[in-house]
Amino acid sequence: MSTPLLDVRNLSIGFGTADPVVRDVSFSVMPGETxxxxxxxxxxxxxxxxxxxxxxxxAARISGGEINFDCKGTQxxxxxxxxxxxxxxxxxxxxMIFQEPMRxxxxxxxxxxxxxxxxxxxxxxxxREARRTVLETFERVGFPDPGRVWQSxxxxxxxxxxxxxxxxxxxxxxxxxxxxxxxxxALDVTTQAQVLGLIKDLQKDTGMAVILVTHDLGxxxxxAESVVVMNKGRVMERGPADVVLGAPAHGYTQKLFAxxxxxxxxxxxxxxxPHDDLILDMRKVTKTYTMRAGGWSAPKVVxxxxxxxxxLQRGKTLAVxxxxxxxxxTCARIxxxxxxxxxxxxxxxxxxxxxxxxxxxxxxxxxxxxxQRQAQMVFQDPYSSLSPRMRIQQALTEPMEIHNIGSRxxxxxxxxxxxxxxxxxxxxxxRYPHAFSGGQRQRLSIARALTLDPVLLVCDEPTSxxxxxVQEQILTLLEDIRDGMGLSYLFISxxxxxxxxxxxxxxxxxxxxxxxxxxxxxxFYNPRHPYTRALIAAQPEPDLNRPIDLSLVxxxxxxxxxxxxxxxxxxxxxxxxxxxxxxxxxxxxx
Amino acid sequence: MKKLPDGRWIDEAPWSDDANLSALExxxxxxxxxxxxxxxFKRHKLGLISGIxxxxxxxxxxxxGFIAPYTPNERSADYLYxxxxxxxxxxxxxxxxxxxxxxxxxxxxxxxxxxxxxxxxRPMPLLFFCEGERYNLFGFIPSxxxxxxxxxxxxxxxxxxxxxxxxxxxxxxxxxxxxxTVGLIGITVSFALGIFFGSVAGYFGGRTDWxxxxxxxxxxxxxxxxxxxALSAAVPSNWGPVAVFFIISIILGILDWPGLARAxxxxxxxxxxxxxxxxxxxxxxxxxxxxxxxxxxxxxxxLIASATLSIPAMILGETALSFLGLGLRAxxxxxxxxxxxxxxxxxxxxxxxxxxxxxxxxxxxLAFNFLGDGLRASLDPYKx
Numbered sequence: 001m002s003t004p005l006l007d008v009r010n011l012s013i014g015f016g017t018a019d020p021v022v023r024d025v026s027f028s029v030m031p032g033e034t035x036x037x038x039x040x041x042x043x044x045x046x047x048x049x050x051x052x053x054x055x056x057x058x059a060a061r062i063s064g065g066e067i068n069f070d071c072k073g074t075q076x077x078x079x080x081x082x083x084x085x086x087x088x089x090x091x092x093x094x095x096m097i098f099q100e101p102m103r104x105x106x107x108x109x110x111x112x113x114x115x116x117x118x119x120x121x122x123x124x125x126x127x128r129e130a131r132r133t134v135l136e137t138f139e140r141v142g143f144p145d146p147g148r149v150w151q152s153x154x155x156x157x158x159x160x161x162x163x164x165x166x167x168x169x170x171x172x173x174x175x176x177x178x179x180x181x182x183x184x185x186a187l188d189v190t191t192q193a194q195v196l197g198l199i200k201d202l203q204k205d206t207g208m209a210v211i212l213v214t215h216d217l218g219x220x221x222x223x224a225e226s227v228v229v230m231n232k233g234r235v236m237e238r239g240p241a242d243v244v245l246g247a248p249a250h251g252y253t254q255k256l257f258a259x260x261x262x263x264x265x266x267x268x269x270x271x272x273x274p275h276d277d278l279i280l281d282m283r284k285v286t287k288t289y290t291m292r293a294g295g296w297s298a299p300k301v302v303x304x305x306x307x308x309x310x311x312l313q314r315g316k317t318l319a320v321x322x323x324x325x326x327x328x329x330t331c332a333r334i335x336x337x338x339x340x341x342x343x344x345x346x347x348x349x350x351x352x353x354x355x356x357x358x359x360x361x362x363x364x365x366x367x368x369x370x371x372q373r374q375a376q377m378v379f380q381d382p383y384s385s386l387s388p389r390m391r392i393q394q395a396l397t398e399p400m401e402i403h404n405i406g407s408r409x410x411x412x413x414x415x416x417x418x419x420x421x422x423x424x425x426x427x428x429x430x431r432y433p434h435a436f437s438g439g440q441r442q443r444l445s446i447a448r449a450l451t452l453d454p455v456l457l458v459c460d461e462p463t464s465x466x467x468x469x470v471q472e473q474i475l476t477l478l479e480d481i482r483d484g485m486g487l488s489y490l491f492i493s494x495x496x497x498x499x500x501x502x503x504x505x506x507x508x509x510x511x512x513x514x515x516x517x518x519x520x521x522x523x524f525y526n527p528r529h530p531y532t533r534a535l536i537a538a539q540p541e542p543d544l545n546r547p548i549d550l551s552l553v554x555x556x557x558x559x560x561x562x563x564x565x566x567x568x569x570x571x572x573x574x575x576x577x578x579x580x581x582x583x584x585x586x587x588x589x590x
Numbered sequence: 591m592k593k594l595p596d597g598r599w600i601d602e603a604p605w606s607d608d609a610n611l612s613a614l615e616x617x618x619x620x621x622x623x624x625x626x627x628x629x630x631f632k633r634h635k636l637g638l639i640s641g642i643x644x645x646x647x648x649x650x651x652x653x654x655g656f657i658a659p660y661t662p663n664e665r666s667a668d669y670l671y672x673x674x675x676x677x678x679x680x681x682x683x684x685x686x687x688x689x690x691x692x693x694x695x696x697x698x699x700x701x702x703x704x705x706x707x708x709x710x711x712r713p714m715p716l717l718f719f720c721e722g723e724r725y726n727l728f729g730f731i732p733s734x735x736x737x738x739x740x741x742x743x744x745x746x747x748x749x750x751x752x753x754x755x756x757x758x759x760x761x762x763x764x765x766x767x768x769x770x771t772v773g774l775i776g777i778t779v780s781f782a783l784g785i786f787f788g789s790v791a792g793y794f795g796g797r798t799d800w801x802x803x804x805x806x807x808x809x810x811x812x813x814x815x816x817x818x819x820a821l822s823a824a825v826p827s828n829w830g831p832v833a834v835f836f837i838i839s840i841i842l843g844i845l846d847w848p849g850l851a852r853a854x855x856x857x858x859x860x861x862x863x864x865x866x867x868x869x870x871x872x873x874x875x876x877x878x879x880x881x882x883x884x885x886x887x888x889x890x891x892x893l894i895a896s897a898t899l900s901i902p903a904m905i906l907g908e909t910a911l912s913f914l915g916l917g918l919r920a921x922x923x924x925x926x927x928x929x930x931x932x933x934x935x936x937x938x939x940x941x942x943x944x945x946x947x948x949x950x951x952x953x954x955x956l957a958f959n960f961l962g963d964g965l966r967a968s969l970d971p972y973k974x
Contacts, residue, residue, distance in 0.1 A: 238599045243598050249594065251607060369874055376872065376873070389623055399874075402879065435614045
């Protein structure tokens with residue numbers, strides 16, 4: 001058996017005198033191998049991988065274990081190596097990619113200078129040669145025009161491009177080990193697929209080993225040869241990927257698997273859903289923002305969404321899916337009257353099947369007050385959606401106070417009832433939100449949205465900030481509440497797999513227009529639009545037999561002007577949404 | 591860990607998936623904001639010590655007359671420019687208790703200065719809870735009991751006496767009454783104006799924001815000293831010391847609010863983006879309610895910290911004004927007024943203790959800065 005490149009043995013790390021956050025962790029990485037560290041938040045996976053480079057927070061104490069790195073035949077214990085020696089290893093033999101591409105590049109330096117710094121530090125390379133190497137690396141990571149990238153600043157690039165630049169920076173010194181800490185979590189799913197593909201290609205070329213830290217079993221299945229599953233600082237299960245993913249043995253791994261959202265295999269398309277009792281009817285909704293460029297330049301007009309038609313059947317869930325910048329959140333805000341659409345748009349809301357439709361885009365003050373009781377919103381970030389200064393009770397009774405409903409006692413009882421609805425104990429009322437986990441807080445904000453007995457709930461990515469197992473619970477809760485209280489949901493998400501289980505109808509948005517709309521089963525059975533196909537193909541599945549098809553992703557993920565002839569358009573001059581089969585609309589030239 | 595035949599390792603410890611949904615995840619965070627802030631602040635030693643020092647200083651203010659052996663304008667005509675005296679306990683190896691040695695002044699007509707001779711043969715014990723000049727306890731209870739005073743025939747000038755033979759130590763205690771409160775009154779005025787204009791600018795934005803910002807910029811561009819000069823010149827000279835004091839502190843407040851308004855405005859803009867504020871708006875809360883219930887409580891602690899950091903500026907402002915003879919005027923006593931007496935370089939050189947009022951100013955200003963720094967560091971107790 002050959003010697004492993006990196007051998008972590010019985011590593012324990014703690015903060016101060018508290019219980020260790022990483023306990024007795026052991027694993028090893030072979031040269032050229034990809035090892036995935038999988039776990040939910042608080043599992044200690046990031047601390048573990050950071051300890052390899054010794055870039056832990058100041059308060060962290062390594063209380064035991066060793067990390068042996070095979071440096072050209074000699075074993076070095078990275079934990080006892082002096083700081084000088086450590087600096088020679090960082091960036092040179094072990095490189096790291098961080099999660100947040102927006103923050104891990106210096107905004108004041110040109111990308112060329114930042115990337116070539118690695119070579120200047122470690123290789124003592126003359127400028128000319130360094131420049132050549134960097135340009136080659138830029139080309140290798142998929143930049144079409146390396147010369148321009150050398151000249152540009154990070155803020156000129158999109159998230160995916162920045163992550164490519166980060167990868168270039170990590171790769172330029174040809175390290176033997178690359179540590180990627182959630183490298184794709186902040187990216188859109190199609191970009192994620194491409195970045196993962198890139199890391200895989202580079203690995204094939206250079207033969208480096210990769211430690212991939214992730215919470216996503218789908219990413220693991222696509223990338224890793226061996227897997228380490230961590231929970232609460234301890235290794236639950238580790239072994240070759242095909243064994244662990246094929247038949248998880250530990251209860252925790254099984255739980256993660258059960259919770260991982262998947263795009264189902266569909267045997268037949270769904271029948272067209274009826275659209276006869278619409279609770280929300282958005283017609284030709286357009287929203288443009290005028291950016292005042294300031295000074296003498298002409299104001300710039302940005303189109304957030306363009307002639308969007310959405311029809312939400314009472315008691316059903318309409319999901320709007322799209323990547324960042326697709327205009328889905330704007331649609332949600334317009335649906336709630338929080339933002340006014342441009343002229344010519346119409347948003348109709350019918351509180352009950354037989355009531356008079358309300359123009360949400362032209363409400364009077366009293367209509368607005370009544371409307372706010374019937375339509376509520378659940379937010380994305382459970383950590384910022386509850387005021388840290390208010391007890392749970394205050395937060396839950398506030399909507400009723402605003403609308404002057406009931407006495408103090410009634411409100412308190414209602415708040416307690418809402419807590420029971422979302423599966424929490426009424427004894428929580430006197431607590432403060434910061435004592436709770438993300439999942440509990442998301443339940444609390446759902447409870448708050450429900451206190452006014454709304455009929456329409458707009459959920460803006462309610463699960464994307466949560467761990468997968470919690471996401472699963474929240475989705476179940478939302479389904480139960482919808483069916484129990486007869487609510488209708490407008491569900492905004494970037495994740496087709498999440499939508500797959502909760503939605504009755506899905507609208508896929510791209511650059512402000514709906515490109516395809518159908519019930520989920522129809523959509524997954526017969527996706528027509530190249531962008532929908534790219535989204536579906538880019539979804540990492542925790543199944544070794546269904547790897548990401550990068551060619552499908554590449555075909556649909558680009559800008560609309562690169563799509564196949566039948567779907568291509570420029571700007572907002574899109575072809576009409578055409579009903580190809582009952583209930584299945586696609587934006588294409590017919 | 592146990593190795594399975596297929597090459598994988600598995601943790602053997604029993605594992606169960608029965609999480610209690612209502613269990614507290616961070617029970618240490620389950621407390622009102624001020625408790626969390628206090629927990630964190632306690633660890634900031636410098637801030638804590640400064641806070642205690644300031645608390646004691648302010649608690650001392652109403653009873654300053656009791657602690658001080660003299661009243662502020664009580665003259666000892668035979669002891670002009672007397673040097674600081676020490677309080678001793680042992681006389682010639684024998685314990686006597688707290689006592690002073692009497693001193694006698696002689697005019698040195700060659701060098702034209704006062705010289706003092708200490709008679710170290712006669713220890714004169716201090717008197718405690720003794721009767722002295724009348725003063726008002728808490729500002730309204732007349733009293734003549736002092737904590738300690740000099741025995742008949744001796745003096746107790748802990749920090750010396752000034753050119754009129756007044757006790758510098760007592761005057762510093764009395765001076766604190768004005769010098770320390772001027773900051774509080776000024777900050778109240780500046781707080782009211784700053785919060786009002788800052789939140790109006792931050793919440794309504796647009797033209798209102800633009801106008802308020804321009805006013806702030808204009809106010810900040812005015813040179814401070816000439817402005818103080820002009821404003822104090824407007825105070826009629828026949829007003830009593832207390833009226834002048836109020837006017838001075840209000841002037842300081844009026845000039846200070848732009849900084850606070852800016853802080854409020856920027857905090858406002860960032861808090862408005864928080865989802866709980868958006869949630870409140872979507873529930874139908876009116877702007878007033880959003881500001882009162884959601885925004886203000888969440889940035890009040892930041893405001894308190896920035897107020898703590900701007901009180902020193904007020905104290906220094908009062909000192910500067912009074913030093914220049916534009917602020918408080920005798921017979922009112924403040925640290926600035928005392929320093930005004932020390933303007934003469936020659937007298938500082940010969941009688942250096944007349945510049946002692948600088949020390950409390952330095953200490954108080956430093957303490958406020960440390961306290962403010964400690965507060966600012968502990969304001970966000972929710973992180974980790």
